[in-house]
Amino acid sequence: MLSRSINVPRLDLSLPSWHFPSFRGSKIQNGFLPLKDLSLAKAPFEGTTWFMSSINDTFEAGEAEYLRFPSYQSEGRLLCLAGISTRNGTLNSYALVHPDKLPPGSRFLPGITFVSESHYGYHNICHGLFAVMPFAAWHYRKGCVKPARWVLYQRGELRKETSNWVTNFLELTFGEKMTVEKFQGAGEVNYKSSCFEEAVVFRHHEGKMLKEKKIQVYEMLRCKSRKYCKIEERNGTDENLVRMTLLLRNGSRSFKDEAGVINVFQKVCAKVKGCQLKVSQSENLTFCDQVKLMSETDVLASPHGAQLTNLFFMDKNSSVMEFFPKGWKDLAGAGQFMFQWISAYSGMRHVGTWHDPKGDKFEETKGENEEKRQVYVVYMGAAPSDSKDFLRESHLQLLGSVLRRGEKAENTLVRNYKHGFSGFAARLSEAEASALRRKPGVVSVFVDPVYKPHTTRSWDFLRQSLVIDSTPNSDSVPSAATADTIIGLLDTGIWPESQSFSDNGFGPVPSRWKGICMEGSDFNSSNCNKKLIGARYYATDEAPFTPTALSNANSVRDEQGHGTHTASTAAGNSITGASYYGLASGTAKGGSTGSRIAMYRVCSSFGCPGSQILAGFDDAVADGVDLLSVSLGASAYYRPDFSEDPIAIGAFHAVAKGITVVCSAGNDGPTASSVVNAAPWILTVAATTIDRFFESDILLGGNRSAIKGKAINFSSLDKSPNYPIIDGGSAKSNSSDVTSASHCEPGTLDGSKVKGKIVVCMHSQSDSTKTIKLQGLQDLGAFGTVFANDMENYVASSYNNFPVSEIIVQAANDVFTYINSTKNPVATILPTITVTNFKPAPVVAYFSSRGPSGQTRNLLKPDIAAPGVNILASWIPTSTGVPKGQKPSSFNLVSGTSMACPHVAGAVATIKAWNPTWSPFAIRSAIMTTATQVNSDKAPLTTASGSAATPYDIGSGEVVPTAALQPGLVYDLTTRDLLLFLCNYGYNSSKISLISNNTNGFSCPSNSSTELISNLNYPSIAVSGMKQNEIRTVNRVVTNVGSQYETVYTATVNSPAGLDVKVVPNKLKFSKSYKSLGFQVVFTMKNSSSQGDLFGSITWSDGTHTVRSPFVVATAN
Structure with a gap:
């Protein structure tokens, strides 16, 4: 659990919506809370500025935390701000209010308002950039939504303007001029509050924003800036030039002898072929002058200062040289690393910091704060076959060579890899990481990325009848054909008590197994058995600065359910009478019931660090698994090179040892080129539906025919249509518009019109989530909800006890016609029933990531499709979502390519058992070439939108496990084939010789090209x-x-x-x-x-x- 850094009191719903109880003794004016509370500060200068507790921040994977109003956390309330003091933050205050009960005398401002709270000012271009960055990222991923206005705070004090640079930068980023809310006409005491229809608040700059996310945003901003300033891209005629810019500045940080410095650089440049030196004065340049200058710069040299912020306008892979005058490095504090960070996030090379070339030399700052350290992965290619015992010492020696004198390498080492491949993870500064990149024997060095999981009847639907038992009439005994096949899973852990992992009927553990059962929190060695034969986790005390440190990951026990679900889908025992509270009842079984399971917990609730993923691969190779099922991956918008992708690295070396690696394709569909885990040595799996559907019908009054909907709910409404029904647009509040209300966006509905009714809400992908909408509707007293989706997705979402059904827009028209033609329209929502033999099936899941691959279009990905929608499999006991009067279910219905991946892994295990000498590539071929491209109607497979499915959607088609046993x-x-692929992909012979220890004098052909990848x-x-x-x-x-x-x-x-x-x-x-x-x-x-x-x-x-x-x-x- 996260600890609350600030204790925000629970809002008392019995009080007026804008009134708040006392807050730690703070004086509250007119029901508002102060933005800045000095009682919570160590010093008056610091203060504490907030809008709600940090526990209520919205978290999106890898993104900066933010607050959004109205929201579930604010219980549907709007954000209101009062006070306009630019000097005293304690006079500025806020309140959260219901949209229909605004504070007296307040004004309502429509549209989205961006609210920024910065520790620094908005006139400094560097600080301004850091303040804008998270808003730009949010704008980018929310479909380029534009703000109607900005509210700027600095330590709780209002700011009314920004520098020209920041103003221009905001205009190019958001496509329109910046409007700063100045709260005009209000005084510092007798103010009128302003309430915002929607507000997005960032308080921590890019706090917790992953490096790859920052890289994406900087790339977008570079592109937009050049377009804004009408700068053409560099042509090929000047590729041999080295364009150097000496960027000067005024003030105490300027060069002591500018003429002498210019002379130094002129002499240096004259010695370099193709070097052209340009000298510019930063204060003399307009915004677009600065963008243009940087676009024409390959090497930037400049004193430490805000003007260096412009470095991200340069082409990627350009270089930055930063100079400090005497004493300034100490004065800068953490700011001394600011431009190293910008360089790293914008794809530049920060090649060091020096003293003034013609001034006094300064001493390097020593101590812990010299540069921020984070976990990096150092990948060194294949592990030598005969020196595993010496690799750790070798890694420590290499690590020690870049550390400060006297610092022990053991103190920064996180873990090392020595079985499947060579390398290590360590806490490093960017400078230390850069030094390691230049060391011989190092393939790549990269910041430890955090990936995420790509979150019965499915096997019957696949016509899976592969179980060959010693007792033909029972499939509860493990199959003799697959009993020695070992499936490893890299996932969130496992719930060992599940019946799916019982070892009844299993023989001894295969003698070739070399793995262990790690004891940990609430997990001991006796939790393993002859079915669950291996369990490992990767202790957070080795890497206290990784995101997993915030979760109890010191155990293989599954806290999320994901790993338990995937493991039972791949190899769970056959269990009769399985269901999710009566839904999808029948027999639940894995694809290879006789296989053994080894779980490698590499994920926590905060994600899956790459360093732990690599450790899982490394141990799995040494332990002796036959195949690996990996239902996790990067975002579609983060495409690292293969040599910097933990899954691609680990899979390459696992496959080299004969281990088939099956991975999920990702859940970022239906966007084109969203497929991940697309290396040619990985079997990449897309998701489809099965012939089971969860129907929740809507009954309208007047003896009308039932309207078929879908959802998983355990509605307690009467089965007769006795409840008033209304569309969201008719229930709008006085301050909202019909469109927003018709979509039931938070804060747009009038509670008096909603209470006691079923509300029909339009829904599209760009809306607030259904969960947030439902929370607002429940708070207003709605009895049920009908969501009218703008597209069919064939996924039945779970709404637990609240009555919800989902229909498509065409069906919604019938509901609207009834509502508009009836004086007192009534309806009811029926509880969910299971429908089997649903047609057509399969259909490509709308969320399944699509090809073509973003890494090369000469390799087709994904490879295969398998069931991944509403899959019934084992789950962890949890009190969340339990229907009234029932106990927690041992099973759950979950969707995602995460669920499709273990379906294929189960098939791979069976093929491997029948053909133990086949290579991973032969097994993949058997699965792909025997796939089907038709559905249950014998018609071509389609997507959720009804269009014909292409190989970019399904690869070779839907997996048919029985046919894959006999592919013909x-x-x-071979290894040589993969090495040729790497040549054609762009790697050179020396890099390839490190990656593989089976090169045998291999060198890349002179005609290597991406076109030849097709071969x-x-x-x-x-x-x-x-x-x-x-x-x-x-x-x-x-x-x-x-x-x-x-x-x-x-x-x-x-x-x-x-x-x-x-x-x-x-x-x-x-x-x-x-x-x-x-x-x-x-x-x-x-x-x-x-x-x-x-x-x-x-x-x-x-x-x-x-x-x-x-x-x-x-x-x-």
Whole structure:
């Protein structure tokens, strides 16, 4: 639990909405709380400024904390501000009020208001940038919502203007001039309060905002700034130039002898081929002058000062040289690192800080505060096979070489990796990390990222009948075929007491297993058994500065349920009578019930640090798992290089040891290019629906037909339509507009019109969440809610005991027609029932991330699709959402590509058990080439919107586990194939020799190019950049794993109009099993009108086996 740093009293609902009880003895004026309370400060200068307790901050993964009003936390209240003192923050105050009960004499301001609380001012461009950054990020991820006005506070004191730089910067960021709320006409004492229809408040600048998020925002701001100033991108004619700018400034931080300094740089530049020196005075430049100057700069040299803020306008990978006059480094305090941070977040190289070239030398500051440290991962490629015992000492020696004299490497080391690969995690400064990047033997050094989990009948739907029992009439006994297969999971932990993990009927643990069962908080060695054979966690006391330190992660016990759910989906025992409070009742079982389970807890409630993910991979390789199921990943908007992606790194080395790695594709769909975990050595899984539906119907008065809706609720309403029903727009408050009210946005409804009624609310993706809307409706006394979604998503959300049903807009029109044509319209919402054999199924889940891959369009991702919507599997006991009169359920219905991933992992385990010598790539090929592309109606698979599903949605199609056991042919890969991929991806031979210890003198071909990635022997084909009349030839090799006798396969091509596709040869004759034959696919673009992405397939068949490969050809336009 987080501790409350400030104790905000519970709002007393019996009092007027704008009145508050006493607050720690603070004097409250007219029911308002002071923004600045000196009684909570150590010194009068500090004060304490807040709007609510930090416990009520809104957290979004990796983003800065913020407050939003109205919201669930504010109980639907608006933010009101009073007082306009620019000198005394204790005279400024705030209140939270119901929208229909504003304080007397207050004024209501519509639209979104941005409220900034900064420790620093808004005239300094560096401080202004830090204040604007979180607003820019929020604006960016909320669909570019623009503020109607700004309210600026500095330590609780009102500010009415910003510098010209900040004003221009805000205009280009938000697309319109900044309007600062000045509270005109009010005095410092006899003020009138202002209440805002919606307010977004940032109080901590970029607090808790991850580096990758900052990088995204700086990239956006750089692009917008150049567009705003009409600056053209650099052309190729000056690529050999080194453009250096010496940026001067006035004041005490200026160079002591500017003429001498200029002379120094002129001499240095003259020695460098292509170097051009430009000298500029920062005070003489307009905003756009500064943007233009930086866009023309490769190396920036300047004294320490605000003018260095402009460095992020430079091209990425440019360099910054910062100089301090004597004494200023000590005076700057933490500010001495400000431009190192901006450099790191904007993709620049901060190459050091020095004394004035022509002035007095200063001594480097010593001590703990010299530079902020954070956890970095140092990746050093493959682990030497014969020196694992010496790797830790080697890592400590390398780490010690960049630390300050006398500092022990052991004190900064977080953990080291030595089994599957070599490397370590350590707490480092950016300067120390930069020094390590230059060390021989180091592949990459990167800030420890925090990833997140990508949160029965599904196996029956997949026609999974693979269990081969010693007792044919019972599938409760583990399958002999899969009993020795070990599935490892990197996840949130496991609930060992679940029946899904009982070891009844299991034989001894496989002798090759080398893992352990780590004891921890509420988890001891006896919690493991012959089913759950391994359990590890990664103690936070090793890394107290990681996000997981805020959660009790010193145990494998699952606190979130996610790991328990995925483990039971992959390999849970067969359990009869399973249900979620009576819904989805039947038998729950995993895909490979006989497999053993090893859980590696790498996640807590705050996410999954990359350093722990890598530790999980490293241990799993040493422990002896057969495959890994990884239902987590990065955001679609963070695309690290493979050598800086913990999952890509860990998976590469696991696969090199023969371990298949199955990963979720991500939940950022239906946006194009949102797929993650897209390395070619990973089996990437998208999500689809199954033929089970959770129906919650709406009954209208007048004997009308029931309107079918979906949701999971345990409604206690009468089954007869006895409850008044109203649409949100008709229940709007006097201060809100019809559109916002019709969407039931917080603070827009009149409680007197809502109380005791069922409210129909429109809903779209850009709205507040349904949870927040529902909280507001419940607070106002609504009896139930009908959400009218703007698109079908086939996901039944859980609303527990509150009556809710979801319908699409077309069905909502019938409800609105009834309401508008009836004097006293009534309705009821029926409790949820389970509907099976629902058609069509499967359908691509709307949230499932889509291709093409953002890393290369010459590799098709995702690979395969599997059930991931409302999947029933084991869960942790929790009191949340328990229907009245019932005990917590041992099962839960959860959706996400997280749920699709273990479905495929279960299939992989079975294939591995039947074919123990197959490589991970042969297993992947078997799954992909035998997939289906049709639904239960024998029609092509579709997306939730009804459009035809493409390989960008489903890869090769929906997994068919039984067919994958006998694929006929497989597309296999070797280590050399992967090394060639890395060459074509852009890695050089020296880097590749570190990544793999099986290079055997390998070097990259001179003709390496991204176009040749298409030749990777993958079960699917992707070709990009095709032009009219262009011909591309792609090579493939297949291996016969079917008939041991002579057999002939014939190719069939399904190609789109305008694209000619030939297979050469179109017949392959195999004389024996495991013989390999090659063929070519020749693509010719015939029609210039064929633009965009063109989809088709190539299928090999011998009359018994069907081996299908999808392809996509992306045109140059």
